[in-house]
Amino acid sequence: MTDILCMGELLAEIMAEDIGQSFTEPGVFLGPYPSGAPAIFADQAAKIGASVAFIGCAGNDGFGELILNRLRSDGVDVSGISRSDELPTGTAFVTYQKDGNREFIFNISNSAAALINEDSVDPALASNCRYFHVMGSSLGNAGSIAAVKRALALVKQSGGKVSFDPNIRPEIMVSPVIQEATQLILEACDILLPSEIDLHYFCGDVPESDAVETLLNKYSMDMVVVKNAAEGCVYYDRTRSIKMPSFKVTEVDPTGAGDCFGGTLIACLAQEIEIERALKLANAAGALAVTQRGPMEGNSTVNELDHFILSVEKKHEC
Ligand code: ATP
Ligand code: MG
Incomplete structure (x- = not known):
C-alpha cells in the first residue's frame, strides 16, 4: 500500500534572473529546475517520509532525466512515469514583475505531459493508495481529465481518500470541460486545499470563513485548509477551525509554495x-520553499523543518 498517489504534469522550469525582466527581449534565464505542481507536491511528500507514487509522462530527453532523477533520489516511486520519444518534456518559463505578479509561458499541450490518458493509470497503483492528490493544474486537457477520473474511481472503490488543490487559473476556467472536471473533483474530494483565489472562484466575494462553511455544508469533504501565503493557513472542519500563523522569511521565489505546503x-x-503539528510543518515547508530560487529547490525533510521551526522559536524567545 502506497501512502500517496500523485498524477499530472512533469515540467522543466526556466526562470528569468532579474525581477522585471521581460520575455520580449533577450536576457539571462536560470535553470532548468525540476517542476510541475504535482511533482513538487510528490517530492516534498516523499521528503516528509510518506511513500509516494507518481503517474505521468516525460520526454526521452535531458529535462525528463532531470525530473526523474530528482523524484527518484528523494524516494518517489517513478514506475508509473512513461517516457515519450515523440514529444519533449513540458516546460514553463517564468518572469517576476516588479509588482510581485508572475508571467508564465507554458509548453504543456505540445509536450509529453499532455500524453497522459486513461491507459496511463496503473490500476495496481490507484487501487492501493491511502491518499490520491489531484492538482487543478493537471486538469488541462481531455486525456489528463480522463486519467484523473479513472484513478479517482479506482481510489474511491478501494476506500482511499482524495485531496484536491484547485490551483484555479481564471484564464483556463473559460473551458466548460475544465469547469466540469473541477466541479467533479470538488464534489469527490475529502480534503480541500484552496488558496484565496480558489475560494473566490467557488464562492464569490464573501469572507473566508463563510466561503468554507458553504463548501463544508454543500459537499462531503471532511476538512478544508486555506493557504494564505505570508499569513499562514487556516484549518476548518465541521466542528472547529485552527489558525496557524506563518513563519517570517524573505521571499525570493513564491512558485511552488502551495504545492510544497x-x-x-x-x-x-x-x-x-x-x-x-501537521499545519505547523506545512507552514514551515511553504516558508522555506519561498526562500529558494526554483520550485522544488526549497523542499525540506522533517528534520530540516524542525530545525527551522526551532531556530525561529528561539529567536522569538530572545
Ligand atoms: P502557489 O500556487 O503559487 O504555489 P498557493 O497560492 O497555492 O501558492 P500560498 O498561500 O502562496 O499557496 O503558499 C502556501 C503556504 O506557504 C502558505 O500557507 C504559507 O504557509 C507558506 N508561505 C507562502 N508564502 C509565504 C511567505 N511569503 N512567507 C511565509 N510563508 C509563506
Ligand atoms: Mg497553489
Whole structure:
C-alpha cells in the first residue's frame, strides 16, 4: 500500500534572473529546475517520509532525466512515469514583475505531459493508495481529465481518500470541460486545499470563513485548509477551525509554495501526525520553499523543518 498517489504534469522550469525582466527581449534565464505542481507536491511528500507514487509522462530527453532523477533520489516511486520519444518534456518559463505578479509561458499541450490518458493509470497503483492528490493544474486537457477520473474511481472503490488543490487559473476556467472536471473533483474530494483565489472562484466575494462553511455544508469533504501565503493557513472542519500563523522569511521565489505546503500536510496526515503539528510543518515547508530560487529547490525533510521551526522559536524567545 502506497501512502500517496500523485498524477499530472512533469515540467522543466526556466526562470528569468532579474525581477522585471521581460520575455520580449533577450536576457539571462536560470535553470532548468525540476517542476510541475504535482511533482513538487510528490517530492516534498516523499521528503516528509510518506511513500509516494507518481503517474505521468516525460520526454526521452535531458529535462525528463532531470525530473526523474530528482523524484527518484528523494524516494518517489517513478514506475508509473512513461517516457515519450515523440514529444519533449513540458516546460514553463517564468518572469517576476516588479509588482510581485508572475508571467508564465507554458509548453504543456505540445509536450509529453499532455500524453497522459486513461491507459496511463496503473490500476495496481490507484487501487492501493491511502491518499490520491489531484492538482487543478493537471486538469488541462481531455486525456489528463480522463486519467484523473479513472484513478479517482479506482481510489474511491478501494476506500482511499482524495485531496484536491484547485490551483484555479481564471484564464483556463473559460473551458466548460475544465469547469466540469473541477466541479467533479470538488464534489469527490475529502480534503480541500484552496488558496484565496480558489475560494473566490467557488464562492464569490464573501469572507473566508463563510466561503468554507458553504463548501463544508454543500459537499462531503471532511476538512478544508486555506493557504494564505505570508499569513499562514487556516484549518476548518465541521466542528472547529485552527489558525496557524506563518513563519517570517524573505521571499525570493513564491512558485511552488502551495504545492510544497500541500505535500507536507498530506504526508503528515498519511503518517497520522496530529493536525496542529501537521499545519505547523506545512507552514514551515511553504516558508522555506519561498526562500529558494526554483520550485522544488526549497523542499525540506522533517528534520530540516524542525530545525527551522526551532531556530525561529528561539529567536522569538530572545
Ligand atoms: P502557489 O500556487 O503559487 O504555489 P498557493 O497560492 O497555492 O501558492 P500560498 O498561500 O502562496 O499557496 O503558499 C502556501 C503556504 O506557504 C502558505 O500557507 C504559507 O504557509 C507558506 N508561505 C507562502 N508564502 C509565504 C511567505 N511569503 N512567507 C511565509 N510563508 C509563506
Ligand atoms: Mg497553489
